[in-house]
Amino acid sequence: MQQLFHENYEHNRKGYIQDLHNSKIHTAITLHPNKRPAYQYRLHNYILSRKISELRYRTIQLHRESALMSKLSNSEVNKEDQQLGVMPSFNHFQPRERDEVIEWEFLTGKFLYTMVESQPPRQSLSSALRAALDDTVMQVMEMINENSRTRGRLIDFKEIQYGYRRVNPLHGVEYILDLLLLYKRHKGRKVTVPVRRHAYLQQSFSKPFFKEAEELDVSLLENTNTDTQSFAFLSNSLKIFSSSFQGTRNIGGRSDKKIHILVPLTGRFDIFSRFMDNFEKTCLIPRENVKLAIILFSSESGQDSSKHMQLMKEYSMKYPKADMTLIPMAGKFSRGLGLEMASAQFDNGTLLLFCDVDLVFTPDFLQRCRDNTIQGEQVYYPIIFSQYDPKIIY
Structure with a gap:
């Protein structure tokens, strides 16, 4: 029972477990006390790392079984199984020189x-x-x-x-x-x-699980x-x-797939002006492969909408080759409706970035959007920092 319900009442520890690399921690079903968020985060992070290790070990076992079954059935061994399905040995690598x-x-x-x-x-x-x-x-x-x-x-x-x-x-x-x-x-x-x-x-x-985008300088x-x-x-x-x-080049390279940035908007002209200023520095001047679509809901007075249209017109005249469009929408502002209507205008293979007007981003962020999305398999959800003013930080 003591091993299943682990209790840690060491003096002045207050639930902090110094040695997590312990079989007692792995066999326990409860750990007490563990009330501080920092301790909980540390413990949770360790448990997840253990789970990842177990899954990787199971993956290696499956590759070995797959390679063995391919040999027994006299069929071609999968390329990935040839690398990961090799049985443990100290003699895999045979040096040719001292x-x-x-x-x-x-x-x-x-x-x-x-x-x-x-x-x-x-x-x-x-x-x-x-x-x-x-x-x-x-x-x-x-x-x-x-x-x-x-x-x-x-x-x-x-x-x-x-x-x-x-x-x-x-x-x-x-x-x-x-x-x-x-x-x-x-x-x-x-x-x-x-x-x-x-x-x-x-x-x-x-x-x-990831590869270097540039060639590795082994000597350095x-x-x-x-x-x-x-x-x-x-x-x-x-x-x-x-x-x-020596003499090799990275065949993967960095993706340059076009990103379609969809921004639903109503009012907030000052924030929109800041967004366009950042968009100019981040995308227009460096000529990033992006398309900007502003879904503009008309306000009751109509004054703000005219300012938005005029600002978009100025940027279009300043950058005639830039791919920018304004999609007018009638009715009450709805972010979900605006994004759905704008998304329907693009093909299924289009890379879409759902963006708010108050977001300030960098070119590196755009590249992460390309690298972390897989069509039909994976969506990228970035963590947005919203507790500071970019004017102060930058």
């Missing part, structure tokens, strides 16, 4: 011994590496104790005696760990015995890694890519 050998780093529970140039041969374990080791060991122990109740035994982790690690940039992080464990048998004659076991582990990389990145202790372990691994990236 400089291509990925060197192992020796580690203990406190120190890391490395042969990387411009780095001290012995250094303390960084917080990132320590967290990675803790998370790796925790996953190993969860796999070992998965059926501990039926087997009548439980194995606890004590410490890492020593180990080796290296990063294979094509497949993942590889470990050889000498673990000191505590074997506990709780069925029959109870026995508690310390044991040592070697663990050969590989954390396989899953598929990439390698120099940066040698100067930065936190990323020094990548220096030797990047040598594999040095020959591959």
Whole structure:
């Protein structure tokens, strides 16, 4: 019951859980107390990261099963399965020259011994590496104790005696760990015995979720890694890519799909004037590939509508090649109705941006709209900051 209903009443902690990389946290169904929003956000973020890791691990398993079934059925293996469905092994990469050998780093529970140039041969374990080791060991122990109740035994982790690690940039992080464990048998004659076991582990990389829009300068990145202790372990691994990236070019590139900006509007001429001023700086002068459609609802007096039309006419005369249009609407202002009527004038494959007149945006925002929308699959909902005045910020 204590493991299912976890309670944390440490002195002066007020519900703050220092070590989240703990199997007790994963097996618990309630955590108490946990009342501060900052602590809740931290815990929620960690739980989501664990869920992402589990889904990635399951994805790797499915790729391996798919690759195996393709071989058994004597059919062609999917290209993605060829990369992600490879079974774990330390011999995937076969170096052709001495400089291509990925060197192992020796580690203990406190120190890391490395042969990387411009780095001290012995250094303390960084917080990132320590967290990675803790998370790796925790996953190993969860796999070992998965059926501990039926087997009548439980194995606890004590410490890492020593180990080796290296990063294979094509497949993942590889470990050889000498673990000191505590074997506990709780069925029959109870026995508690310390044991040592070697663990050969590989954390396989899953598929990439984003790619660099520009060509990667491997030599520059390698120099940066040698100067930065936190990323020094990548220096030797990047040598594999040095020959591959020479003379290559990014075939993906940045999307330049035309964005159709729809702005429903009534009154608020001063705000509209500010919007057009920002639109001029962001889109008209740089010649962004956009189309502006103002859905103008006529006000009761009609005075504001004439100002809007005159302002649009001035910008059209100033930028004759700009794609701008004004769609007049009658009746009471309705944002949803205006957007629906304007959207009906475009094809299904058109990239639409539903925008309010008080929004101030940048060219980078437009590019994010292109990059984060997938036709028929994904809609981009940006987070709008509305608690400050752009005049003060910019």
